[in-house]
Amino acid sequence: MKLLTNACALAVLATFSGAAISESVGVQVVGTIKPAACTPVISNDGNIDYGTISTATLNPGSLTQLDNKQLTFSVNCDAPTRLALKAVNGRPGSAADARGDEDGPYGGFTPAGISNQNGNVVVGLGKSGDHKIGGYNIMMDRITADGDPVNNIYRYLSSGSTQWEKTSTLPFYLKGEILTSWSKPSEDGPRTFTNMSGTINVQAYINKTSELDISQPIELDGQTTIELVYL
Numbered sequence: 001m002k003l004l005t006n007a008c009a010l011a012v013l014a015t016f017s018g019a020a021i022s023e024s025v026g027v028q029v030v031g032t033i034k035p036a037a038c039t040p041v042i043s044n045d046g047n048i049d050y051g052t053i054s055t056a057t058l059n060p061g062s063l064t065q066l067d068n069k070q071l072t073f074s075v076n077c078d079a080p081t082r083l084a085l086k087a088v089n090g091r092p093g094s095a096a097d098a099r100g101d102e103d104g105p106y107g108g109f110t111p112a113g114i115s116n117q118n119g120n121v122v123v124g125l126g127k128s129g130d131h132k133i134g135g136y137n138i139m140m141d142r143i144t145a146d147g148d149p150v151n152n153i154y155r156y157l158s159s160g161s162t163q164w165e166k167t168s169t170l171p172f173y174l175k176g177e178i179l180t181s182w183s184k185p186s187e188d189g190p191r192t193f194t195n196m197s198g199t200i201n202v203q204a205y206i207n208k209t210s211e212l213d214i215s216q217p218i219e220l221d222g223q224t225t226i227e228l229v230y231l
Contacts, residue, residue, distance in 0.1 A: 036079035038228055043072040048202045048222075055214045063097060063134070064206040065114055073140065074197040075228065082192045082231045084181035086157075087138070087172035090223030094124025095135035096207035100175070107173050110137055111205070118203045119171030125204065126221030131212050136204035136222055139171040143182060143198035145191060150182035153190065164189055172224065179229055190231055 048069045058064045075083070089105050098108025107123040110116040114137075122135040143150055152170040155161055157177040166188075170180050181190040204222070212218060 035230070036077050036081040038075050038077040038081055038083060038230075040226065040228060041074045041076065042200070042226075046071065048204070050204065050220060053206070055209060058206055058209045058214075060209045062208060063111055063113055066204045066206065068115070068117070069202045069204070071200040071202075072197070073200045073226075074195065077194045080192040080194055082181075082190050084179035084190060084229045084231055085172070086177070086179055086227045086229050088225040088227060089123045089173070090225060091124040091126045091221065094127050094132050095122045096124070096132040096205075096211070098122050098124075098135060106175055106177065107135075109175075111135075114205045115203050118201045119169070119173060121171060121173040121175060122205075123173060123224065124222065125206075126219075126223075128212060128218045132207055133212070133218060133220060134204060134206040136202050137171065138173070138200065138202050138224060139169055140180075140198045140200055141169065143170065143196065145182055145193035145196045147195075149185065150191065151185055152180070153183050153188070154178050154180045172226070181231070 048071065050066055050069070053066075077083075089107060092105045092107075095108050097111040099111060100108040107121045110120050110122050114122070116137065118139040119137040122137045124135050125133040127133060143152065152167045153164040154167055154170070154174070155164045155178065156174075157179060159176070164181070164183070166183075172180065182193075182196065183189055184191045204220070
């Protein structure tokens with residue numbers, strides 16, 4: 001009789017223990033917030049190609065301005081996004097005859113006699129030995145965001161300022177590290193968009209041949225990297 005009581009007691013304990021576990025459940029709330037992804041697209045793989053340049057067309061005692069060249073550029077995002085562009089000079093210290101501190105990362109002022117239609121600051125085309133090959137200025141125009149016209153804006157990173165300034169043109173280089181972006185005509189700060197498109201203009205020039213070794217081929221080697229900065 002005692003054995004039966006113990007067995008029943010075990011059965012009751014097991015039943016209550018099972019009920020306690022089934023009445024306690026966990027609820028987890030999960031998910032992933034995915035930031036918008038944007039993809040830059042540039043024509044001709046980003047190559048501005050001046051082809052073969054005859055030394056007979058270059059000036060021995062002054063800079064030679066080359067043709068203005070263009071590329072199409074766009075940024076496509078999978079959701080409305082606010083961003084800016086930052087240009088990084090890949091050939092610092094190589095801008096021929098640049099006025100000011102051409103040895104810094106932000107280039108120097110466009111030399112006299114060279115068009116500044118693409119900006120007042122030039123960066124270099126690399127070096128041939130110790131000789132500076134030339135330079136170029138670069139800017140964007142004909143910009144639209146989601147098909148709408150925009151205002152060009154920029155701000156300096158080096159000063160830590162959060163103030164955006166409007167500009168009629170949008171050069172990639174000023175005398176300092178900058179971000180470039182776009183605003184609605186009625187607003188001051190960067191606007192959101194899913195698609196931005198425009199034209200990149202490059203105005204290059206070649207150094208005086210008296211400062212180059214033209215007895216051998218010289219390869220133009222300018223490089224600007226355009227970075228997307230999410231705001």
